[in-house]
Amino acid sequence: MSENGKIKAIVATDCGSTTTKAILIKLVDGEYRLIVRGEAPTTVEAPFEDVTRGVLNAIREVEELSGHEILDGEDIIHPNDGTRGVDLYLSTSSAGGGLQMMVAGVVKSMTAESAERAALGAGSIVMDVMASNDGRLPHEQIERIRHLRPDMILLSGGIDGGTITHVVELGQIIAAADPKARLGAGYNLPVIYAGNKDATEEVVKLLEEKTSLYKVENLRPVLERENLGPARDKIHDLFMEHVMAQAPGYGKLMGWTDAPIMPTPGAVGSMIEAIANRQGIEVVGVDIGGATTDVFSVFQNTFNRTVSANLGMSYSVSNVLAEAGIDNVMRWVPFKLPELSVRNRIKNKMIRPTTVPQALDDLKLEQAIAREALRLAFVQHKNFAVSLKGVQQERTISEAFSQSASGATLVNMMDLDLLVGSGGVLSHAPRRQQAAMMLIDGFLPEGVTRLAVDSIFMMPQLGVLAEVHEQSATEVFDKDCLIHLGTLVAPVGTGQEGKPCIKLETTLPDGTAVNEDIPFGEMKVYPLGVGETASVKVTPARGFDAGAGPGKPFESTLSGGVVGLIVDTRGRPFNLPTDESERVKRLDKWAAAFDAYPTS
Amino acid sequence: MAHAYTPGLRVSEKTVVRKERRLPIKGEVVVAKGDRVTSESIVARTHLPGNVQLVNVASKLGLPPEDLPSVMLKKGGDPIEKDEALAITQGFFGLFKSKVPSPCEGTVESISTVTGQVILREPPSPIEIDAYIDGEIVEIFPEEGVVVETVGTFIQGIFGVGGEKTGEIAVVVDGPGQPLDASLITEAHKGKIIVGGSHVKWDGLQKALEVGAAGIVVGGFDDPDLKRLLGRDLGVAITGHEDLATALILTEGFGEMAMAHGTFDLLKSREGKKASINGATQIRAGVIRPEIVVPLEADAESVQEAEGSITGLEIGSLIRAIREPHFGSLGRVTDLPNELRQMESESMVRVLMVEFEDGEQALLPRANVEMIEG
Incomplete structure (x- = not known):
């Protein structure tokens, strides 16, 4: 690999389950910029069964669009000689179902939850969480392991120096199940042991012959602290060695890349974590895909990721309907549509997942489903992103009254500074206003929150790039990846339609003075462009909190975006009218405030 | 622009169909390369390991785990009957003995002096794999399975439920646009694969289940009826394991829509012939679509295959x-x-x-x- 200073051209791919996306980054006038993006169908399945075909097709599209020669036949030209070739080639992958794991720990809400956090943080889908106290009988747990056929198992349990009995019992259950790997009949299933170090010898005796056993440091050495890094790193190594190496064509792809292939969600997660650390802010990121929705958050310096394995916009679209219920989906649809028609349309999207909404009504229905998928995925995330359970806390008298128990969610919407959306339905929404509305309705941010979307869904590639060349990843991320939608002001509290909610005072960059009392139940958008800021005074009415406390005014400099400065006085908690005609009227009014859809 | 292709469902009048038939775990292949088989022929069999039962003998006897070997009557690998004693304490002077009976028949798999558990494995259960289609064994995977090959008509549907079935094709509608009404289904359709036109309603499906039809192939079906059939809202399109006597294959999708002419005409031309169908659908990585295979009396050389070729969209397509x-x-x-x-x-x-x-x-x-x- 070239030295950092000499890197002039980079190509990075993300092999998704349906599409392989390639981006070309070049050093232009001293800074790294995205040049073009190309895509092609992923070719993991028959008749190709070779992921590199899709990679070459996507890179070829990049070549054609940019005029920059990258391929010599089927070889990537290395290094860049000024006119052709690239200095770095990197890739992420979620093709073939991504990384699917099963985790086990002694206590469900403690070591098992830490193990789940480690697996999710590494970018895996967690198929099941097994624990000594999960309510299942041993034979049921054994049956489950046999049935699932994960890519690997992470076994944890016990703090160092504690009792070894329970974690050894879990080892016995895994040994009795004699688990087989999902891919490749001829090799042993990888099992990572990250539990009580005193039980290592017994676990080795049980599992060494039946599985490929790897030992790492305990992921919960003491109750008060997690140590997820070693387990996470080992998962990444094994993902490459075992899972990727078994997938069609990956052996070849691994030979092409200048750094290990990362699981796509792992790469996106490290990007989100980097934003939070660099800016010192609380961040939520979401990637809504066809099959799954990933939510990432950093609150109180703690990174969390959840994957809702069956919430998505194509393969899993029908499951959004099943989980949310038809009424919850239809509440966002601003027109009447018979239930039979809605159900059949959604099923048809499920069985033909690559189709796109051609008609406007179809787009609105799809965006209604997206709101529910985002909402449900975020509910799961809030329940998972919690402080460590089982930790004794010292409380003062006043804290004892407030009862902030261990295991409380870390997600505090009032503290959230930035919400980043990514994935086809958000990144490719025909108008950015639609993406802003989906994010607001799906997440219901509180107080003051900046909104952004990943312009063309390139966070995965930038995530893996950041591992080897941070400067280029950061520059492209700041200039070409994030599209700032604007800042949202959303007071908490409820009231009556039309009654006072907040007062907004500011002077917009074009000189327009705003001094407006905005009643309850409105959506307002003020022009405040990308790179522009405005000093805004917000005075909430009694009972409403816009960030400084109930009824307390504040002044702040807010930044703009392609949508602008958004004020949402629809209340938190948010409720839609139950009367159909009133509901449709309001949805239309709010969409009109955003200029979200074309008017016929 | 990179090569773009539009995936389509395969509808082939005559093609070589190869089906892998594999055991879930290693076992015995009972046919040889070149054997002619019917869909019902058993091609491989094995025994699935029995269920495991864990008995915490140490805790039942109130002993520390490390004392377990001294009270065990059985050692690892020993066979055991249900209720037979696994372990026994000596008691006082031979009196007040406590014993732990085995909860099942099987073998003792392991005894742990760390946890005090004894792991018992129940007897294995046999499983067999059939050929699924009439044809010839063309490849053997030793201890794992075979490939069965036939020359025949091959039609993919878009979505299905229910697993593998075989039966004679019975076309009961006049054209691809006619719905499959319950009135068109009779007792004579027991064991048959009923081909309808545009749509089947709930009563039509019920009638097919009542008479014991092997399958229904039809253009469309409504999602609320699917929910009723499965007893749940299908969230993800992974099917095939439903316990249904009649498999259902949709060729077009959800709602009412005429079956494609080509598909209908082809099925009509195979009326009365034995077909193997499978409703199993998986719309995820590793896409599986439901299928209809009608073996024909022909050899592989007679087929001019275009298999695996992905044609791009062209003017006139x-x-x-x-x-x-x-x-x-x-x-x-x-x-x-x-x-x-x-x-x-x-x-x-x-x-x-x-x-x-x-x-x-x-x-x-x-x-x-x-x-x-x-």
């Missing part, structure tokens, strides 16, 4: 619209413009111009059409 507002309509491609075009939804997409069968012209996203063979 026959396509079907697979999304509103033209869902289900068939037509021919009249133009393939290169540049992106804006749809009513304002999405900028690659498009094609199509002339539908009724003469109407429309601009459609390329992603919203499916190629039809023939």
Whole structure:
């Protein structure tokens, strides 16, 4: 690999389950910029069964669009000689179902939850969480392991120096199940042991012959602290060695890349974590895909990721309907549509997942489903992103009254500074206003929150790039990846339609003075462009909190975006009218405030 | 532009169909290469390891785990009967003995002095794999399975439920646009694969289940009826394990829509012939579509295969619209413009111009059409 200073051209791919996306980054006038993006169908399945075909097709599209020669036949030209070739080639992958794991720990809400956090943080889908106290009988747990056929198992349990009995019992259950790997009949299933170090010898005796056993440091050495890094790193190594190496064509792809292939969600997660650390802010990121929705958050310096394995916009679209219920989906649809028609349309999207909404009504229905998928995925995330359970806390008298128990969610919407959306339905929404509305309705941010979307869904590639060349990843991320939608002001509290909610005072960059009392139940958008800021005074009415406390005014400099400065006085908690005609009227009014859809 | 292709469902009048038949774990292959088999022939068998039972003998006897070996009557690998004593304490002077009986028949798999557990494994259960289609064994995977090959008609559906079935094809409608009413299904259709036209309603499906039909192949079905059939809202399209006497295969999708002419005519031409069908569908990585295989009396050399070739869309290609507002309509491609075009939804997409069968012209996203063979 070239030295950092000499890197002039980079190509990075993300092999998704349906599409392989390639981006070309070049050093232009001293800074790294995205040049073009190309895509092609992923070719993991028959008749190709070779992921590199899709990679070459996507890179070829990049070549054609940019005029920059990258391929010599089927070889990537290395290094860049000024006119052709690239200095770095990197890739992420979620093709073939991504990384699917099963985790086990002694206590469900403690070591098992830490193990789940480690697996999710590494970018895996967690198929099941097994624990000594999960309510299942041993034979049921054994049956489950046999049935699932994960890519690997992470076994944890016990703090160092504690009792070894329970974690050894879990080892016995895994040994009795004699688990087989999902891919490749001829090799042993990888099992990572990250539990009580005193039980290592017994676990080795049980599992060494039946599985490929790897030992790492305990992921919960003491109750008060997690140590997820070693387990996470080992998962990444094994993902490459075992899972990727078994997938069609990956052996070849691994030979092409200048750094290990990362699981796509792992790469996106490290990007989100980097934003939070660099800016010192609380961040939520979401990637809504066809099959799954990933939510990432950093609150109180703690990174969390959840994957809702069956919430998505194509393969899993029908499951959004099943989980949310038809009424919850239809509440966002601003027109009447018979239930039979809605159900059949959604099923048809499920069985033909690559189709796109051609008609406007179809787009609105799809965006209604997206709101529910985002909402449900975020509910799961809030329940998972919690402080460590089982930790004794010292409380003062006043804290004892407030009862902030261990295991409380870390997600505090009032503290959230930035919400980043990514994935086809958000990144490719025909108008950015639609993406802003989906994010607001799906997440219901509180107080003051900046909104952004990943312009063309390139966070995965930038995530893996950041591992080897941070400067280029950061520059492209700041200039070409994030599209700032604007800042949202959303007071908490409820009231009556039309009654006072907040007062907004500011002077917009074009000189327009705003001094407006905005009643309850409105959506307002003020022009405040990308790179522009405005000093805004917000005075909430009694009972409403816009960030400084109930009824307390504040002044702040807010930044703009392609949508602008958004004020949402629809209340938190948010409720839609139950009367159909009133509901449709309001949805239309709010969409009109955003200029979200074309008017016929 | 990189090579773009539009996936279509396969509808082949005569092709070579190969089916892998594999055991879930290693076992014994009971046929040889070159053997002729029928769909019912057993090709491989094995024994699945029995269930495991864990008995905490130490805790039942109130002993520390490390004392377990001194009270065990059985050692690892020993067979054991249900209720036979696993372990016994000495008691006082031979009195007040406590024993732990085995909860099942099986073998002692392991004894742990760390946890005090004894692991018992129940006897293995046999499983057999049949050939699924009439044909010839052309490849053997030692201890794992075989490949069965036949020359026949091969039709893929878009979605199905229910596993593998065989039966004679019975076409009960006059044309691809006619719905499959309950009145068209009789006792004579027991064990048959009923081919309908555009749609089957709940009562039609119920009638097929009542008479014991092996399967229904039809254009469309309604989602609320699917929910009723499965007893749950199907969230993800992974099917095939439903316990249904009658498999259901949709050739077009959800809602009422005429079966493609080519598919219908082909099925009609195979009326009375034995077919193997499988409703199993998996729309995820590793896409599996439901299928209908009708073995024919022909050899592989007679087939001019175009298998595996992915044809791109061309002017004149026959396509079907697979999304509103033209869902289900068939037509021919009249133009393939290169540049992106804006749809009513304002999405900028690659498009094609199509002339539908009724003469109407429309601009459609390329992603919203499916190629039809023939």
